[in-house]
Amino acid sequence: MSVGVSIALSFGYRAVISASTGNTAASMSSYARKASLTPLVVLPRGKVARGKSSQIASLGARVIEIEGTFDNAIEVVLRASETSLAYPLNSFNPYRLEGQKTIGFEIAEELGENVDFVIAPVGNAGNISAIWKGFRESPLLGLGRPSPRMIGVQAEGASPIVEAWMRGDNVVRPIKYPETIASAIRIGSPVNGYKAIQAVRESRGAMVAVSDSEILESMVMLSREEGILVEPASAASLAGLAKLKRMGAVRDGSIVVLILTGHGLKDPDALNYLASAWLERRSEPLVARSVDEALQKVSHYATL
Ligand SMILES: Cc1ncc(COP(=O)(O)O)c(C=O)c1O
Numbered sequence: 001m002s003v004g005v006s007i008a009l010s011f012g013y014r015a016v017i018s019a020s021t022g023n024t025a026a027s028m029s030s031y032a033r034k035a036s037l038t039p040l041v042v043l044p045r046g047k048v049a050r051g052k053s054s055q056i057a058s059l060g061a062r063v064i065e066i067e068g069t070f071d072n073a074i075e076v077v078l079r080a081s082e083t084s085l086a087y088p089l090n091s092f093n094p095y096r097l098e099g100q101k102t103i104g105f106e107i108a109e110e111l112g113e114n115v116d117f118v119i120a121p122v123g124n125a126g127n128i129s130a131i132w133k134g135f136r137e138s139p140l141l142g143l144g145r146p147s148p149r150m151i152g153v154q155a156e157g158a159s160p161i162v163e164a165w166m167r168g169d170n171v172v173r174p175i176k177y178p179e180t181i182a183s184a185i186r187i188g189s190p191v192n193g194y195k196a197i198q199a200v201r202e203s204r205g206a207m208v209a210v211s212d213s214e215i216l217e218s219m220v221m222l223s224r225e226e227g228i229l230v231e232p233a234s235a236a237s238l239a240g241l242a243k244l245k246r247m248g249a250v251r252d253g254s255i256v257v258l259i260l261t262g263h264g265l266k267d268p269d270a271l272n273y274l275a276s277a278w279l280e281r282r283s284e285p286l287v288a289r290s291v292d293e294a295l296q297k298v299s300h301y302a303t304l
Contacts, residue, residue, distance in 0.1 A: 001089065003099035005031040008087035015040055017086035019073035021123070021184045022052025023262055028089050029059035040086050042066055042073040049183050049231065049267035069178065071189045091126025092191040097133065100126055104134020107257055108143035115148040117250060120259040121236040122152040122161060122207070123185035125196035127259065132199035148257070149205035152196055153240030155180030156209045161193050165207035170197055181212045181270070184233035184262055206249070210239035218242065219270065220277050222260075229264025229271065237261075 005028070008016050015038040018024045025041035032039035041056060045065040048056075056063060066073050074090060081088040089096060107115060120128045132150050139145050154162050158178035164171060172193030178186045190196070200207055218238035222228045237258040244250040264271050288294035 001027040001031050001096065001099065004028075004087075004089045004093055004096045005035050005037065007095045008037060008089070009035050011087060013087040014038060015086035016089050017042070017077055017080060018089045019043075019070060019077045020048070020056075020090075021070050021186060022048040022056070022266065023184055024090065025061060025063075026052050026055040026059070029056055029061040032061075033059055038062065038086075040064070042076045044068060044070050044073050047183060047186065049269065051231075051266035051268055055266075069176075070187050071174065071178075074189075074191065090191065091124050091130075097126055097130040097192075100130035101134035101137065103127070103259065104131040104146075105138060105141060105143060107131075107148075108135065108138040108141075108146045111146070111255065111257070113144045113146050114255055115146050115257055116254040117151055117205070117241075117244075117256040118148045118259065119151040119153060119237045119240050119244075119256060121182070121185050121233045121240075121261055122154050122190070122196060123158075123187040123233070124190045125152065125161060125192035127261070128152045129192050129195035129199045131259070132203060135203075148203065150199050150203040151205050151240055151244065152200055152207045153236040154207065154209050155182045155185055155215065155236060156211050158182075158186050158188060159207075159209040160188060161190055161196050162207040162209040164193065165197060165200065170194055172197070180215075180232075182215055182232035182236055183267070184231060185236065206244075208240050208243055210236055210243055214239040214242065216273060219264075219274060223264075223274050223278075228260065229274070230260050231262040231264055231267040232270050234260040234262050 016032050017040040018028050019042045029039040039061040041061045042064045077088050135146050157180045160172045160175045174189035178188040215232050215235050218235040
């Protein structure tokens, strides 16, 4: 987004615009404020996680809420950008992808050529195609030639690229009413669908779909095993890995990078789900009415 906003400034724009499930708009609004540009965002009404809408509102973005899906919102941006009133910053913008490819450089810097799989959640498919571009360009920066298999993960109710992949087709057929708990990847007509299929094919990777309950299980596992809170879209990466392991496609000992895209605080409703998953394990009431009672609880829990 930093690259995209810098380009908007250099082109002499006064305003930037994006359609968003929340994160793009929040990020664009931050950078736009720093650059003294006006942020305009088009959001699908009622479909943006609360942490993200608060972030967008706190940055004073001019918000247009559309009744419909993200795909309706992006149509507004595409049509508005024909007028040159505002510079569009969704991931059909090539400069966005130039920024996003640096994720590939970072992986190459840290792991060199020692990486077998990179697994990313896929909505509009900007990340997966840009990360692959980063790997292809890594040799130009002296970062070796990493060639991991790229794995794209979509939610079952919003998986048009997986469907195209299964058909062996380059053409992604839009899904009119995508549905999943992972709001950041609830996208029926991905703008970079073709590029994602190319990245997956060139890298000998795969596209996989996971269910909402697999996504939630993976969120709980990331909290329990890694101490990492993510929003549901991010947990799709781990759910994808679990699925590939079950299928025998990823062997023990493989080096796998999971792209965790969004922090848990972005989606407090999903965090409440996590919290209740922990609370269900408690047999005792939470509240202590005195210091002594609290100390009893300390010794009870410490010896569990
Ligand atoms: C948290 C999160 N995960 C995944 C994605 C999907 O990324 P892409 O649209 O580049 O596939 C997004 C996109 O907004 C996101 O916000």
